[in-house]
Amino acid sequence: MSIKSYKDAINEALLQEMKKDENVVIMGEDVAGGAGTNGEQDAWGGVLGVTKGLLGHYGRERVIDTPITETAILGMASGAALTGLRPVAELMFVDFMGVCFDQILNQTAKFRYMFGGKAVTPVTIRTMYGGGLRAASQHSQCLYPMFTHVPGIKVVVPSCAYDAKGLLIQSIRDDDPVIYMEHKNLYDVTQEVPDESYTIPFGEANFTREGKDITFIGMGQTVGICNKVADKLKSEGKSATVLDLRTLSPLDEDSVLEAAEETGRVVIVDESYPRCNIATDLSALICQESFSSLKAPIKMVTPPHTPVPFSPPLEDLYLPSEEKVYNAAKEIL
Amino acid sequence: MQLSREDLLKAYKGMCEIREFDDAVHYEFAADAMPGFVHLYVGEEASAMGICMHLNEKDTIASTHRGHGHCIAKGCDITDMMKELYGKKDGICGGKGGSMHIADLSKGMLGANGIVGGGPPIVLGAALTYKTKKTGNVSVGFFGDGASNQGSISESMNMATVLQLPAIFVCEDNGFAESTAKEYAVGGSILDRGKAFGLDSHEVDGNDFFAVHEAAKHVIDNARNGKGPALLHIKTSKVYGHFEGDAISYRTKEENEKIKNEEDPLKIFKKKVTESGLLELSQLEKLENDAKEQVKIAVEESKKADFPTEKDLLTDVYIKY
Numbered sequence: 001m002s003i004k005s006y007k008d009a010i011n012e013a014l015l016q017e018m019k020k021d022e023n024v025v026i027m028g029e030d031v032a033g034g035a036g037t038n039g040e041q042d043a044w045g046g047v048l049g050v051t052k053g054l055l056g057h058y059g060r061e062r063v064i065d066t067p068i069t070e071t072a073i074l075g076m077a078s079g080a081a082l083t084g085l086r087p088v089a090e091l092m093f094v095d096f097m098g099v100c101f102d103q104i105l106n107q108t109a110k111f112r113y114m115f116g117g118k119a120v121t122p123v124t125i126r127t128m129y130g131g132g133l134r135a136a137s138q139h140s141q142c143l144y145p146m147f148t149h150v151p152g153i154k155v156v157v158p159s160c161a162y163d164a165k166g167l168l169i170q171s172i173r174d175d176d177p178v179i180y181m182e183h184k185n186l187y188d189v190t191q192e193v194p195d196e197s198y199t200i201p202f203g204e205a206n207f208t209r210e211g212k213d214i215t216f217i218g219m220g221q222t223v224g225i226c227n228k229v230a231d232k233l234k235s236e237g238k239s240a241t242v243l244d245l246r247t248l249s250p251l252d253e254d255s256v257l258e259a260a261e262e263t264g265r266v267v268i269v270d271e272s273y274p275r276c277n278i279a280t281d282l283s284a285l286i287c288q289e290s291f292s293s294l295k296a297p298i299k300m301v302t303p304p305h306t307p308v309p310f311s312p313p314l315e316d317l318y319l320p321s322e323e324k325v326y327n328a329a330k331e332i333l
Numbered sequence: 334m335q336l337s338r339e340d341l342l343k344a345y346k347g348m349c350e351i352r353e354f355d356d357a358v359h360y361e362f363a364a365d366a367m368p369g370f371v372h373l374y375v376g377e378e379a380s381a382m383g384i385c386m387h388l389n390e391k392d393t394i395a396s397t398h399r400g401h402g403h404c405i406a407k408g409c410d411i412t413d414m415m416k417e418l419y420g421k422k423d424g425i426c427g428g429k430g431g432s433m434h435i436a437d438l439s440k441g442m443l444g445a446n447g448i449v450g451g452g453p454p455i456v457l458g459a460a461l462t463y464k465t466k467k468t469g470n471v472s473v474g475f476f477g478d479g480a481s482n483q484g485s486i487s488e489s490m491n492m493a494t495v496l497q498l499p500a501i502f503v504c505e506d507n508g509f510a511e512s513t514a515k516e517y518a519v520g521g522s523i524l525d526r527g528k529a530f531g532l533d534s535h536e537v538d539g540n541d542f543f544a545v546h547e548a549a550k551h552v553i554d555n556a557r558n559g560k561g562p563a564l565l566h567i568k569t570s571k572v573y574g575h576f577e578g579d580a581i582s583y584r585t586k587e588e589n590e591k592i593k594n595e596e597d598p599l600k601i602f603k604k605k606v607t608e609s610g611l612l613e614l615s616q617l618e619k620l621e622n623d624a625k626e627q628v629k630i631a632v633e634e635s636k637k638a639d640f641p642t643e644k645d646l647l648t649d650v651y652i653k654y
């Protein structure tokens with residue numbers, strides 16, 4: 001055990017899985033950096049340094065810098081997965097999925113089904129998502145609902161350093177295609193993380209707080225917000241449950257319903273666009289399966305239906321915040 | 334060289350404004366005064382000016398993440414641009430876009446772009462409009478050496494040839510895409526790709542304003558006259574790193590020095606026009622000082638300007654709700 005950041009936990013997971021299995025290769029734009037230059041090799045280690053140092057251990061044969069060509073990166077990763085490697089491809093920002101969605105939507109995610117169950121495609125796509133860095137409309141989106149919508153790909157959204165490591169190792173070892181989504185605002189958040197490798201199973205949500213008055217459901221960065229609001233309510237004499245979904249596909253429906261039924265008051269906090277997102281999906285599930293246990297309307301705290309604004313005060317108003325979640329809770333408590 | 338004295342002054346003025354603007358952004362960003370990601374164009378000024386001086390307000394350009402120079406060269410207001418970078422309400426896009434999304438449609442500036450390779454397909458559309466309506470206009474799409482590897486670039490070059498559109502593709506090759514060298518990432522040659530798709534393709538010394546200006550004149554005149562699309566492969570260099578905050582460890586100290594001392598398009602221009610007696614040194618220095626002053630005022634005004642407020646949050650998504 002030692003204190004590690006979310007970023008370090010991801011790096012360590014990659015390092016350990018590459019050591020364990022020589023079929024694990026990494027590919028993406030500037031995942032090492034410095035390729036073909038006269039300067040430092042491993043100059044970047046990813047745009048925010050998440051894969052820094054891997055080059056020194058495994059060389060350019062297994063840490064593969066690619067041209068800027070997302071369709072080819074994702075296609076190459078999937079094709080390699082289909083034929084014997086276990087690639088971890090990096091899509092620098094999830095927003096760039098716009099360039100290459102076909103390789104996920106119509107290719108990778110559907111191989112197994114279309115080929116009558118014959119294909120095994122153990123590819124992991126690591127990607128960075130989310131707002132808060134003033135990165136504007138094309139570098140701040142969440143988009144996980146779009147992947148969750150597609151059958152055949154698993155969607156992983158770690159909320160903390162411990163989960164980041166265990167879920168990434170699970171993603172790599174998993175024989176299905178996985179998109180593993182890293183919130184860029186979480187990279188420097190630290191926690192005790194085991195040094196050895198471990199996995200966290202998919203489809204098992206995590207109760208980070210247990211209470212009886214109200215339930216918060218979060219994913220990725222919003223889990224931290226939910227925890228803080230739960231702690232604040234505790235100081236006011238109300239106890240809250242917080243459920244971290246950990247994976248959106250598969251979805252731990254049992255835990256969602258259990259968490260909702262426990263308190264009958266539910267606030268879902270989702271940073272993605274509000275229409276057809278995870279919050280609406282969970283609301284539908286809860287209403288369908290646990291309607292009679294609800295004591296108040298379900299509250300959804302999400303951004304408004306607009307692209308992510310650049311201007312700092314606008315982005316702050318846009319994103320879910322502790323204040324917004326607290327106010328939503330107060331409305332139904 | 335058939336440039337008039339007036340044109341020469343205009344060219345240097347534009348290059349100075351771009352230089353001062355991005356130098357100011359460099360310092361402001363380092364001082365933590367500016368939010369977001371910024372990519373600076375310092376060192377590439379001759380490309381934007383050499384090309385945009387042939388364009389009128391009805392002609393259009395689509396730019397990249399490294400867009401400030403293209404915006405200024407196409408006539409965007411410097412103070413409004415600076416306000417945008419600070420996220421202010423009076424910014425050129427109301428503070429909603431920031432550095433990577435500066436646009437002024439009234440000036441024919443169809444947007445910087447956060448997506449590498451995002452601009453050239455849009456240029457096809459503008460060029461189609463001009464061809465359909467027989468306006469005699471052209472549209473220019475900028476992209477980098479790194480972007481040249483995106484499918485969108487190949488698709489656009491091909492479509493432009495197939496439809497014989499008045500579209501000009503300008504690859505600004507500064508040798509690097511983030512920390513990766515072009516020598517590593519570009520298979521074959523960018524120029525040959527243009528030729529292979531049937532474009533009139535030229536390699537140009539991008540640190541020499543006159544070379545860019547001349548090559549651009551040729552391809553833009555042709556496109557205006559229905560002679561089809563072209564590719565300019567402009568070889569240049571950027572002084573700063575990929576974005577502000579980049580340690581540039583992938584370049585050697587010698588490489589950095591060489592870029593600053595030997596490849597600076599402003600210095601090269603200045604030397605040429607003074608040695609040949611086309612302009613006086615004092616004229617050039619005045620333009621340098623004017624640009625400095627103009628940018629200083631832009632920064633001051635931007636800092637004082639108001640941010641957008643909650644009522645701006647929900648606007649601009651649709652025309653009609």
Ligand SMILES: Cc1ncc(C[n+]2csc(CCOP(=O)(O)OP(=O)(O)O)c2C)c(N)n1
Pocket residue numbers: 029068070092096099398399447448449450476477478479480481507509510511575
């Ligand atoms: C589709 C897409 N992929 C990757 C990126 C991240 N990115 C931004 S700029 C850049 C390098 C672009 O290099 P180049 O086209 O040579 O332009 P330069 O930065 O050198 O001006 C990359 C990889 C992006 N913004 N969009």
